[in-house]
Amino acid sequence: MLEIERINVSYGDLQVLWDVFFEVKKEEIVALIGPNSAGKTTTLKTVSGLLRPFAGEIRFEGLAMGNMPIHKRVEMGISLVPEGRGLFPGMSTLENLELGAFTAKGRNCKEETLEQVYQLFPILKKRKKQAAGTLSGGEQQMLAIGRGLMSKPKLLLFDEPSWGLSPLLSKVIYEVIGEINHSGVTILLIEQNVRMALQLAKRAYVIENGRIVKHGDGRNMLNDQHIREVYLGTESV
Amino acid sequence: MNLQVSAQSLIFGIFVGGLYGLAAVGLSLVFGVMKMLNVAHGELLMLGGYVTFWFFSLYHIDPFLSLLPSAFVLFLIGMGLYKGLFSPLAKLHEEVKIKNSLLIGFGLSLVFHNLAIRLWTADERSVSVFYSGWGFSLFGLRFPFIRLAGLVLATIVILALQQFLTKTYFGKAIRATTENWESAALMGINIEKTSMVSFALGAALAAMAGTIVSVGYAIHPAMGLEWTLKALIVVVLAGLGNIGGAFVAGVLLGGVESVSALFVGPYMEVVGLVIFLLVLELRPQGLFGKRSE
Numbered sequence: 001m002l003e004i005e006r007i008n009v010s011y012g013d014l015q016v017l018w019d020v021f022f023e024v025k026k027e028e029i030v031a032l033i034g035p036n037s038a039g040k041t042t043t044l045k046t047v048s049g050l051l052r053p054f055a056g057e058i059r060f061e062g063l064a065m066g067n068m069p070i071h072k073r074v075e076m077g078i079s080l081v082p083e084g085r086g087l088f089p090g091m092s093t094l095e096n097l098e099l100g101a102f103t104a105k106g107r108n109c110k111e112e113t114l115e116q117v118y119q120l121f122p123i124l125k126k127r128k129k130q131a132a133g134t135l136s137g138g139e140q141q142m143l144a145i146g147r148g149l150m151s152k153p154k155l156l157l158f159d160e161p162s163w164g165l166s167p168l169l170s171k172v173i174y175e176v177i178g179e180i181n182h183s184g185v186t187i188l189l190i191e192q193n194v195r196m197a198l199q200l201a202k203r204a205y206v207i208e209n210g211r212i213v214k215h216g217d218g219r220n221m222l223n224d225q226h227i228r229e230v231y232l233g234t235e236s237v
Numbered sequence: 238m239n240l241q242v243s244a245q246s247l248i249f250g251i252f253v254g255g256l257y258g259l260a261a262v263g264l265s266l267v268f269g270v271m272k273m274l275n276v277a278h279g280e281l282l283m284l285g286g287y288v289t290f291w292f293f294s295l296y297h298i299d300p301f302l303s304l305l306p307s308a309f310v311l312f313l314i315g316m317g318l319y320k321g322l323f324s325p326l327a328k329l330h331e332e333v334k335i336k337n338s339l340l341i342g343f344g345l346s347l348v349f350h351n352l353a354i355r356l357w358t359a360d361e362r363s364v365s366v367f368y369s370g371w372g373f374s375l376f377g378l379r380f381p382f383i384r385l386a387g388l389v390l391a392t393i394v395i396l397a398l399q400q401f402l403t404k405t406y407f408g409k410a411i412r413a414t415t416e417n418w419e420s421a422a423l424m425g426i427n428i429e430k431t432s433m434v435s436f437a438l439g440a441a442l443a444a445m446a447g448t449i450v451s452v453g454y455a456i457h458p459a460m461g462l463e464w465t466l467k468a469l470i471v472v473v474l475a476g477l478g479n480i481g482g483a484f485v486a487g488v489l490l491g492g493v494e495s496v497s498a499l500f501v502g503p504y505m506e507v508v509g510l511v512i513f514l515l516v517l518e519l520r521p522q523g524l525f526g527k528r529s530e
Contacts, residue, residue: 069422069429070423079423082419088421091412091413099410102406102425103424103425147424
């Protein structure tokens, strides 16, 4: 569904991604893991169009996205739940959700999707008139995910969904991500909480210093010596 | 100096203040979406006034009827200016963008100023309709019809703008872009189009203010800077992006200026600027603004 072919991305003169490649197949959950500033967020931003690669290609459902603007990618079915949630803090919860359904496709089934989001996160219905900036951290993450779903995406990208959440809330959010995947949405997520990500993901890629250094089956990765030492903090036996 | 005179000054101040508010909402809208200060906003207001003047003197169209046609003409001019001059800036880094937009704005204001002298001479012009002198008195206070109509129209336009921004999808897109343009783009909002329409809408709002100024007051080629300043003061008073607040702040500034003119005469402009500085110092988020995180 999504093919990343050796993309190179730089901020001005500073190159941060080097020949990054990976693939997400239909209805999979793929995790991209790695330490801080390894290039995880940059990768997601490049997929969603906020950044442009100076070399390499991104294909979505076989179509090269090259210089396609961000809003066209949303129309094609790519939705990003951004790092730090990126809500519209002065607007109400409902308005945030409505904006999620800005595309023609999203607008056509707005009421229906809204009901599904409320079923997933009943608290959002209670908070619908409240300004998004006044919600708690957990509610804000729920709103960000709900908003991401409103465009009826085929591929949903998550940037650190457990960021700033308690372990319990993180677990809830991860269960929901699993449910969303069961409903047929393909998922690509990046995460610092490596254990959680690997338990959920079917496949995973490890990115270090802007390069993909390892990839494989999610569960197998949990037993990988390098992963255990560097990311899980457990000595291998 | 008696109460009667003060009250009359206050009323005239409120009339002109409504126009300050109308001039300010356009400036605020453009700044919010594009994070660029359009210092030629007052010149757009002037152009709007002259367009109305042309409609009136060449085709004998009543200025209140030409409110929307003039706004439409400036909407188109705004679209052209955005496409030709401001759009290329949108991709630049924040700081460079602001600097360049200021340079373009100052350049534009010079161009429009001189163009207006060319086209309409440096004389003051005014649209004088047959009902110019109409009005009524209440408690010995004079309410000229055209100024009252100007205030009512300004109020209606601002209320309509507020409805547009809160009730329609496109209006919500404008507010979303103002709050966080990256997230707005990720919702599928076309930022380029939203910016263009916002800029054009800002020009149209300026034109409506200019139209009302041309009837109740006078227009001349050098009026632009003065109006940009008034609009800027009002935006700072109200807090950025606060449409209803801008109107109230405009009326407030008009009232204060007008009454203080009784005491300090020509220094009334200074009073406005002092309030401007005090608000910046003591309440930088504006009188009605929320403190941003």
